[in-house]
Amino acid sequence: MEHVDTVVVGSGFGGSVAAYRMAEAGRSVVVLERGRAYPPGTFPRSPAEIGRAFWDPEAGLYGMFDVWSFKGFDSVVSSGLGGGSLIYANVLLRKDERWFVTDLPGGRHEEWPVSRADLDPHYDAVEKMIGTAVYPLDRPPYDHTPKAHAMQDAAAELGLHYSRPPLSISFAPSPGAEPGVGLPLAEPPYGNVHGVPRRTCRLCGECDIGCNDGAKNSLDHTYLSAAAFHGADLRTEHEVKAIRPRPGGGYEVDYVHHDVNVRKGKRPVRTIACERLVLAAGTYGTTFLLLKSRAALPGLSGALGTRFSGNGDLLTFLLKAKDRDRVRPLDASRGPVITSAIRLPDALDGAPGAGPGAYIEDGGYPSFVDWMVPGLEPDEQIVRVVKFLWQRFVEFFKDAPDTNVSAELSDLIGDGALSVSSLPLLGMGRDAADGRLELRGGRLNARWSAESSQAHYARLRKTMRAMADVLGAEYADNPIWFRKRVVTVHPLGGAPMGRHEGEGVCDAFGEVFGHPGLYIADGAAMPGPVGPNPSLTIAAMADRLSTRALEDAANRGRSTHVPPRDGARRTQDAPGTGAGPASGEAGPPGGAGNGRAYGADSGRPERDRGTSSGAAAPTSLSFTEVMKGFVTFGEGDPRAGELAEAREHIAFRLTITADDVDRFLAEPEHTARAGGWVESAGCGGRRPVLRGWFNCLAPAGAEDRRLMRYRLHFADGEGRPRTLTGQKNVLHGPPTRIWPDTSTLYVRILDGHVPEGGDADAETLAAGVMHIRLPDFARQLTTFRTSGPDCAAALVRFGRFFAGELWEVYGPDAA
Template identity: 70%
Template sequence: MTEQERSVEQVDTLVVGSGFGGSVAAYRLAEAGHSVVLMERGQPFPPGSFPRSPAEMGRAFWDPDAGLFGMFDVWSFKGCDSIVSSGLGGGSLIYANVMLRKDERWFVNEPETPDGECEPWPITRDDLEPHYDAVEEMLQNSPYPLHRAPFDNTPKAHAMHDAAAELGLHCTLPPLAVSFAPEPGAAPGLSLPIVDAGYGNLHGLGQRRTCRLCGECDIGCNDGAKNSLDHNYLSAAEHHGADLRTAHEVKAIRPRDGGGYEVDYLHHDIHDRLRKRRIKTIGCNRLVLAAGTYGTTLLLLRSKKNLPGISDALGTRFCGNGDLLTFLLKAKDRNRVRELDASRGPVITSAIRLPDERDGFPGAGRGAYIQDGGYPEFVNWMVHSFDGPFERALKFMMGRVLEWFSWAPDTNLSKELSELFGDGALSISSLPLLGMGRDTADGVLELKDGRLNARWTTETSEVHFERLRKTMQSIADVLGADYADNPMWFRKRVITAHPLGGAPMGATPDQGVCDAFGEVFGFPGLYIADGAAMPGPVGPNPSLTIAAMSDRMSTRLLEEASAELRHTDERHAENRHPDTGAEPVAGTGSPDGVANDSAYGSDSGEVARTRGSAATESDRTSLSFTEEMKGFITFGATEPRTGELGEGRERMSFRLTITADDVARFLAEPEHTARAEGWIDAAGCGGRRPVQRGWFNLFASAGAEDRRLMKYRLYFTDGQGRPRTLAGEKNVLHGPPTRIWPDTSTLYVRVLEGHVDEEGDADAVIVGAGVLHIQLADFARQLTTFRTSGPGGPGSLIRFGRFFAGELWEVYGPDLT
């Protein structure tokens, strides 16, 4: 490492951007014990800070050169305009909360191949299912409670379902990332205090409250009812040690000699009117780009000269996810009696799904969704005066007309929109309709005079857009409304909040910039975790799919980091079992079997060179699974059952990844020993503490034919730096088959002073004792975590299953002698 490299700040993982890709990655990696720095160009926006007055809205746009550091970043290209977000939480600050999964049969791209087949995505719905589950659990999605008072008084939601029924279309209440109830399972209600999730809130504010149906989702929720990423993933990431840095805008990236990357960035000082900005540099072993479709693609294009050999697919497969905005003016309910109030409710409550011919509807075309829109109650302030605002509106529209016919459009509209809103000039009336679906991803993002430019047209997706418009006109007819296109449609322009593509995933470098896990071809440790990686339209709102792909990417990243760590561990000739009194090598475990490379002192260049080599250099097959247990411990108690019920008991949990590096050896040896990596969480231990070294024994001998032990021994240090050992046993003893579940799901634990091996247990000082259990839901999740690596994986998994079942039969089966 050169003197210059030593002077540059170094981190394990750097995440760029805090939207649905970046926040998920930051949380997963921080939870696993990695040192994580996340850089977000925008500001934090705690509840209560979102702009509401005309003057505040006038400065709510992102244009640092004009001294604007707001959250709305507006782009204009030849074929479309886009609104994206700048702020801690990314697009979740301004999106409409809809969390739909990508339809199973829609994982394809047009145009068709020469043989008439659609080109498949390099990833399937099955690949994403467990990650969809994980994201939904974290975001606590729930449908709009339309059929419960007072939520039933939402005219636009009823109107959408009535119109769909009239037209024979399928309408649902999609999952929304909004808190309608104070906690999962509780009854919904307006403005109720929301129960804290357990990891605190990074804003450090008072109580969040449930939705009050004000229609302000798209301009920031001042009540905190919206489950934006700052309230969950980012708060949890910070809780686990992630360093979240706002007002940090990344400008360039380049590979570092010996492995890893260097990243140049600006730190914006919003109070510095002279805007004296100096480029700074940070180094990292792994780099996750999640700056959004435009941000990530622009960064890669500007850094292309530093990335020799990057795929020619860079900039391709751009689209707007088929977005189309229209309006139903003077809309009424189905009986033509009550005018709709689009401001009541969250922005979106309902979704009408138009079938795809791939769903088994020949001639239907490409699938799409139509959703109701909304606007805030206070929007009337925009039309109180037309004197000054009208002049600004006229100036703005004239500027756009001139721009449309120029050869060098200004692709950033933020400054001009700021002038337009000023004291308030525009208003939206009646019911907006939001369409989206499978448009054609044939657009190109490129640099033009140093700026991002998009070459994209609605022409190749004309059938899709006309189908949406025709259906929306039919909805207008049912509701007695006047149909109106958005003002840009006369030039066949669309407004999209869902730009996708630019750095698409593919099966090979010829097809994409990154692989199906988001890792850039030819650049180990460089990942893309946002909409730029989409190889085509998602169809429904893409936020959930982006988050699920990032979760899947994080799992793979952690698995590879674990493999690197094991390789490094082997190079340093680490022992599998502790020797009496020996200190373990320092390291950081993870729930996914991952440790921090830097903790082992590994050279990043050596790690990079050995990536992926373990499987090819060995014929061993490894097996791993993740286990989570929860219960109670009493510090001061010495017996587990006493500690579980003690007066001063406290909660304790752990999450471990158990790994048998060689399944054949694991099954053959009498103690059946595997590695255990992860974390332990108990207040008396200093909160969540990483496992430094750990061992697990499956069905170890207990001195009797009808008794087995599942043993756990985990080395860690408490919050005061004192070495501790968690020693635990599951007592698998002969009895009726009804005992299988309680015996195999109950762990009796003791926390010991020091790092103690099994032979030293008798003389060890017991710090505390208690009992942990596997919850049924956690066990079901555990069954989905089994993974194998190496040749003969499926066969090894079968042999493991037979061994497990056979041991249970030995203990619990009938005595046939």
């Protein structure tokens, strides 16, 4: 069974943050995301593409929009690499300081287990990582954004608080630069997981159907790209089906791979094991998984499924709105989806009788004209696409009795609501968290309605009507409202945090009560509504969770040699990540085992316990190395394989560990363990190293020659054993040869798990050359870590050894 340190289920605002933090700290991380990746330019736009943009694997649909229908409300969430960030409207607002409470019957309030002060440092970290900016309304060409001015005017007339909230959008090509439309964006230091150029916002209003320009700083461009840079394995089209504790500690995760290139049929269930499991599949996904796994997770809190809410979401329309000169129709399609926010005060703010607080934000429409068949009049284009989309929407709700509201929608279209001459308004706030999620017939069911939050919705609708009056527009409810249904895009709760298991499923740091190492890092952990858009709060909670999880790992001694930064030694990675040879297999050549015992059941080195005589544990040293290059399958010569037309990319990321520095320096072959992954399309993508060895500047028969040898055993995507073997030739020459010699690796991929000395008898499947890029080498220098009683001196001894060996090769001749 594949075994890694951390498995993250889902890649939204909780999962992406946790994946990055764990990978940055040197953990082996696998992210399982059910949806596909969406590089800029691949989001659906045509009616045919939109028609298949829904998530329903049973119907062969693997699209981005996952629509849930329950009695009393409907919900839309996302499926894809980046989770909800692909379709959210970019707003990153902090939860108001006084709103960290849950309303109880009788006007009472219950404090959340976490406060604004607890989250502020993590809010700071997330905002910095994602990159935020307010809409630059005060400068051309952004000053011509009619809906933003309409929001300003309405707030001023009604005496309401107006602001331009922080948006996760790049308006400028780099931090501190002047904003501009459609400019090329500078790449961050960690690169981009898609490898596709991005450009600044074009003001097209397509934010919540996927940004094809890459101007939206969605999680795939930020946290997930950074996580991949640090070695996280991002696996798309992998849907988790079940979880359970693993005998001896940790967890097992069952999943299926939705390979869209394979014809429909039952997918085989695969399993991966981990020490830590982070559930971040969204409110519905995470709660559903826990409910299904209740029997396997004894002692789960009775609070599972409770405290569900829709964060007070409400959508309405201001019809036939005019611009601020009251002459031309207001064009709500210009700009990002949201530019402005109006805050309604809360009684907790000191506003007597105000009730729970709320926000109203402007909405917008994408440019439908680009989607349509040429030749239609604009009004006909809009009506045609809206009717088409609505028909698709209704098809997903055909089994729900009260959702077919086509007549109401048709009337609304006739009134011009769904055109660029109207202004959608998006409301949200502190509604009642009194809903419950449960299993019914093996499916997720929700018991929640808008009835208990009528005061909240009435206040929003009253304020929105007043805004319509100010703007000379006509007010219209969402047609679904007439059936007393709401649509929420911010479902929260279901596995709420609490101070103890009688109050919540997890603690204030997201760890599930009674199940160490199992974490909840998404909206399911919210004990009530956030109020404003919850994305930033979910991400900040995940950042706080990660900090505590890494601290706990060190304090509990789960990984004695894993310090909380990048490049750490991983004693818990194997089997599957190369921490040591499996039980019953031969040890590494040259004594890589260093005389240490290997656990018979786990295949990983036993935790440091000193020698039988009671001597102190040895000092270990580790560092991380990333190399990339090209190989050609069917070629046996590395130099030819690097240049052949049929070549393909290859890469690895290895953590090299010498368990005993003194033994490592003393033995002639200078052998260490190598764990991590090898990535090659010809071998099935990214594959964990099962066993690996590294020889550092080993003798090569001549005084002026050394070899740096690599031998990595892994299995390809079909489970067939493979060996990557390679060497760096460190030959005598001028000092200018040091960099090319020590950064160039000549590699071969062999059939089978080939031992040292067996290469000549093995079949060579591929050959090529790999290199260390200068940025990767600079990063490698920061990854050296030591652990044990003699850390500083051990690092100095290693440095002197390395420099001395290079001097022997590249130094001047004695003559």
